[in-house]
Amino acid sequence: MFIINCPFCGEREQSEFKAGGEAHILRPKQPTELSDDEWAEYLFMRKNIKGVQFERWNHAHGCRKWFNMVRDTSNDEIKAVYKMGEKPPLE
Amino acid sequence: MTKNLRIKTGKAIDETYRISFRFNGKTYYGFKGDTLSSALLANDVHLVGRSFKYHRPRGIMTAGSEEPNAIVQLHDKSARTEPNVRATEVEIYEGLEASSQNCWPSVNFDIGGINNFLSPLLPAGFYYKTFMWPASFWEKYEYFIRKSAGLGKSPTEADPDLYEHKYIHCDVLIIGSGISGIMAAKIAAKNGFKTLLVEEKPNLGGSTIYQNSDYFKINNQNSNSWLEKEINEIKKLKNLEIKTRTSVAAFHGYNFLLARENLTDHLPIEQRKDKTRHKLLKIRAKKVISATGSIERPMVFDNNDRPGILLSSAIKRYADFFGVACGEKNVLFTNNDSAYETATSLIQKGINIEAIIDNREQVDSKLVYEVEKNNIKIFKGYTVTDTFGYKRINRISIKQLSKDGQKVVGSRINLSCDCLGVSGGWTPAVHLFTQSGGKLKFRDEDQVFIPNTYPSDQLSIGSCNGDFTLDEILKNTPKSLKEFLDIKNTEYESLEIISSTNKSKRNIWLLPSDKVLGKTKSFVDYQNDATAKDIKLALREGFRSIEHVKRYTTTGMGTDQGKLGNMHALGIISETAGAKMGELGTTTFRPPYTPLTFGTIVGRNVGEYFDIFRKTPIHSWHEENKAEFENVGQWKRAWYYPKENENMHQAVQRESKAARESAGILDASTLGKIDIQGTDASEFLNRVYTNAWSKLAIGKCRYGLMLNEDGMVYDDGVTTRLGENHYIMTTTTGGAANVMGKLEDYLQTEWPELDVYLTSVTDHFATVSVCGPNSKKIVSEVIPDLDFSDESFPHMSFKNAKIGKINCRVMRISFTGEHSYEINIQANYGKSVWEKCMEAGKDYNITPYGTETMHLLRAEKGFIIVGQDTDATMTPIDLQMDWIVSKKKYDFIGKRSLYRSDTIREDRKQLVGLLTEDPNEVLEEGAQIVADVNKSPIEMLGHITSSYYSPNLKKSIALGVVRGGKNMMGHKLIIPMEKRNINVTVADPVFLDKENKRLNA
């Protein structure tokens, strides 16, 4: 069970949060212009790496804000949290 | 007559307090402070169980939580019965009843014992190899396997005890109260850390607390007296909380640990009333110090499992701590100095030692000289080759080891004995450390795995860190604590230490024998009866990974997780396969460290507290009127209201007819309600629903369908425009929370530029829905000031109104196809509005109906229920709801997916109506739909999603999804049931009032 540092509330138990998959996948602005393959890329393809991963998290039982997290999935070390819209911290 | 082997008062024993208990139906006596095992040993009872596979007689082997054999059932046949309890951990109390597990019909005559003689037929993987085939025989085998193997019996009654969960936050958690744990607790607490010390045993002090010998001294006192003073001091420290009988079950990431605090198991049952039995502690510690100690290793030789064979350290503990001699003719067998610590203890107490067998050829050790001085015969360079005695050891054979330790040489010497203490060195208890993600390293000198890298802010000290001698512990512990806690000094810097243990050890994983391996029974895992031969067989059969060997031989898969034998298994694999121990790795230790009872895990979340349930503000009325309830998500919804002796079918038929013929009333308060405000509210709805919203006039309602981005139907409901920038959205009952979450997600992450605010108001409003041809008369009586004329208040519109002084919102919307109104009012007025409607509807036979009738009425109209007629693979087109998908809108969630190559396939499953040939035949929901029953395999076209007998149409109706169903109107299909086929015809899913005349009736 992690302790997550919500960018809005501070440190809270993981049980207050909900994971929301890979971060920084923008919904295409003009979906109708996309081919089936391009749309499928947005819709289905997600990374699942052993190592440093960018993820979306939601403080579901707290402030209900979405934010981003950089997490090493091999040891669950949380390297950074930052607000939606902010640039991901450089490696 | 049983013998009394109580020597003199042990440290833990209160001899003035006698306790009687029963074991296998016989009454015995022990003293307060005894464990079940120490009390049994004092009564000369060694045989306590049978092994799992061969049903060999087994005795008490250890004095701690690592016990593999003495596994008992407590209070059999009562609600409190508990299986898989280690006799070494049960503190006896008046009225204790324990019985052996793994034996049938009794521990003395055990039918499974025959497996022992059949054992050449029971090699590793026996169960896999034999019972897998033919599959149909499995049921027959299983009965006998279960009956004779018996892993204990679970209780059949509800657990009568109370359990609790508690969160604890501390600066430093120390696990284990041996000498290093005590030192750590004192240092941490004295340096201002909020400290918690947990100990699984009832007392503090580990094994040092009974190390009363001139060979182990600290500051000129025997080590036990020194430690006792330390313990007395730490008990006074304000910063320190001490919990005994508290066993850490799990060590998770981020220093989150679970521990079970045992509060009443040591009390007589009548004193446990109204007390909490266990507390599950959820500990979050800034720093964790593991001082979990080490577990003595047995040794692997032929017939090393007989009752009367114990770990040498256990014999010492029973003698020093409980005042019990495990035998009258004791032999010790060792490869290191530890057995001599036991020997000096026994000598001190006048307990007879026949001989010591030592693998080592030469030892220069004070302890050994001391024992030799007492004229005890020491066979140096020897090994035990065999043991004898069926229910209790009575003799051993020994032989000299060859120089390389691979063979035995010379002639066999027989020694008679009634107890054999074995010491194969020590294994650090690194289980919790590895659970937390810690990585081990292998230390070649003494063949142990010790902590190497820590995944969190934690430290291992003492023998769990590989410091086995008093000297090492006292020197290394303060040193590593200073660094770990970032402090300058400790009070333990200049201790005077006498520590007599010599560290030499002659480690031989599998001791040689004069028999071939195939003829020996050299146990590696006692609980699961895995032998050295089994492990070698697994390797011969091609298993290489330690995890595979474990599963194939079941080594380490018992309730003890192989605490004693895993290292030997690894050693034998490494020797046989020629691999290095350090490179083989270890198997994974998983929580819990020792078994937890389910009650501890669930705590107070049982019965009505198992899950939250939500009640509408009108719930009590439904209860008073004898409604049956249905769970919808967390909600309790009125399902139907049986009158007199009606069954569900009869009640639903009556309710459905009444709703269409005159008036029905439904509690719709559970529907999700989301208040949407902001200047971009209309644009937002345009993006989340498939249809267009910008042109919806204020005061009008519209049905909307919400998709996932993959184009599949996600939720539906009616949304009303309350004002220019203000909407109220309704969602399905079960989908409310998810819809809210999804909308927030899009607003925050994809469209943060939109000026929209969402508020969940589900619980703020009660919703009373009145439907049927007389609904208008009824609601206009309840709200007399409101103009209910069709011109002013048409279908799909809304009005603000007042009932008395209370504001309410009235929507004219319908889920039944009838003329109907929904009154939304502040939740606490819900019941009173309901009652007003009932009163006003009296003359119209207003009939309360539940969810079952609601489902029937909407099915007559072909209205879908998301989650029942859809399953996340249905697009609106599949549902034949093309009309609700806007062609004009540039984008909405899921739009692009509606013309992916897969979603435009003609042969997707599509929603259709189905009518049975026999109008009285009601189909089963979930039944398969096929076209041809003669083809094999029969091709499945779809399944029934909703099915009812319609009292209004006087026939059976069903909805179902059928591959290519849209173009199959009028086709004959078949519903194959177990014994017969039912013929159906594909029909329009709208069965009643296709023209929607009833909405304005």
Ligand SMILES: [Zn+2]
């Ligand atoms: Zn937050």
